[in-house]
Amino acid sequence: MKEVRIHGRGGQGSVTAAELLAVAAFEDGKYSQAFPFFGVERRGAPVTAFTRLSDKKIRLRSQIYEPDYVIVQDATLIAAIDVTSGLKPEGMVIVNSEKSPEETGLDAGIEVRTIDATGIALEIIGRPIVNTTLLGAFAGATGEISIESIKRSVLARFPGKVGELNVRAAEKAYQIMAATERKPHAKAGAREKRETHEIHEKIGTAAIGKPGTSEITKTGDWRVFYPELDMEQCTRCGKCLENCPDAAIIERTLSGHEADAARKKAEELEKAGKIKKAAVKKAHIRYELDPTYCKGCGICANECPIKGIKMKLEEK
């Protein structure tokens, strides 16, 4: 049996990747099992998903503690969590990164393969959807699964044009990975084992906790996209602010000289026919993003009645 652990962030399709991998293995005539690390799925939050592949029926139901392979969909996770926890000595980590394996910061005792899945996905699919690209890379790097089955399972899930593009991205990643030999690291297994259990704080008796937990949780770390607010067109309706689940849009009222300048600029724009009247009246009110808490969920962009918010890919 081979066990695969996928680390990603909510919205990157980690669970879908685990499922597609299981479907592909099934297509290859194997038994397989895929399941998420069951939790509250939030866009941007670290997500773990698991896949088991075997020639025999799989009965084991526990999470995967000693994976043969780890797929890291987002290299920023390497600093945040122990992605290689429990990895088998002869195991391999595949990281979505344009950097070299040595530059990932992962333990030198581990075989690391990198692939610029985001780059490939942007080039071929036009969106930074990396899960299918990484499955192609997995097939190429490990040989555990045929690229044909990966393609079939992707097409079955995403029929039509979207599926075709995903298949092309997977194919490209496959070619790149398959072209280079596997080199199990000489020092494999030499690294020390880190404690895998989370350390929890002491609990009270009646599930009563400290206040302000949303302040402690820096949801900004989860962000893959960020909203760009068009403050010229904005009518200050407040919908984005009201609907933001993390209170990450802050209202700031300008005063004095700053307020005058803002009003003047808005009036000029209106005269030039560039913006609507509604956008002028409250020009002295600004909506700003709080990067510490904006998790990039895109709800604000969805809610904005004038479609004045665009979700942009965060530069890492």
Add this chain to the structure above:
Amino acid sequence: MREIMEGSHAIALAVKAARPNVVAAYPITPQTHIVEDISQLIADGDLDAQYVKVESEHSAMSVCLGASATGARTYTATTSQGLALMHEVLFNAAGMRLPIVMTVANRALSAPLSIWNDHQDSISERDSGWIQIYAEDNTEASDLTIQAYRIAEDSRIQVPVMVCMDGYTLTHTYEPVELLEQDLVDDFLPPYRPTDFLNVSDPKSFGMFADPNYYTEFRYQNHRALEAAKAVIPEISSEFGEVFDRDYGGLIEEYRCDDAEYVLMAMGSVVGTLKDTVDDLRDDGVRVGAIKLRSYRPFPVDEIRRALAGLEAVGILDKNISLGFEGALFTDVKASLYHDDNAPKAFGFIAGLGGRDIPKRTFVKMFDYIREDKKSSNSEFFDLNTQILDFQEV
């Protein structure tokens, strides 16, 4: 024919194959995918049933009760708080002997709020008069859905059935599932034709008042029906096995118990992990085995007595606890053994609550525990993180 799919989808397809007339359900995690898929099947015209949208689980079960009384085959699914909200209606459905089938996507009860799996929800409905059968994998859960209708509608018993499957661990897992061929299901499960049902041209009263001269006798008959199910469940299971070539045995399944000295007993999906642990230990020459309890109500007293006779010790895993006492299975197993002179020592373990994972190493520790020469007492909490406790000894 085998296909790979999510557990919830397998259940939706099994429900479709059972051809229910009425489905009423209220969405709750982790049952949601099951009822979403069923409502999609109905909306697409793939299942000819009425889907009744309700405002709570209490209403869902009430709709099933009313529909079932008219002679309709009915289905619902829920979990945790939703099942608790149904509590009152569950007793009515059982007392009125209505053969409703329900999937319970097992989940812990609040507080503290947990959306993760354990068995507290269905165990807490132990006395509702419903049959409870626990599935180990998604094929079994799907097959049980079909068998459940045969069991529930069997004119010898007429009792509702809960098919219990672990929330997330089964409902949200993709794995190969053996499909149920529609023509075989149709042969195995003919349409529901009760002799008594609400019918304007032949009026009857359902759920009547029973004064002290009658109440006990009604309860006795209800109890006898559950007892009789002990013969009906294995009978239908083997009939199913003949048609579909998958026989799960009866009320319990014994795994490598023949020459075993030490056995662990559990219910639900964790049994798969337990069987793998038994194989590992057997490879090391340790004589261990596993018992999967399939039917929790009715409780298979005779089967357990026979299976445990002559063992050195048995450990019982409870993913539930009767607070102030011990795990529910542990109590029942000990009660079953009370009159036996050669009963093994019995140990109870509370583990896997609120989604705490049970890996193989936990079972290895449990086997180690029961192999030591200890005296049996109340259930032990296993895998407890004592460092985070805030508890004062009195």
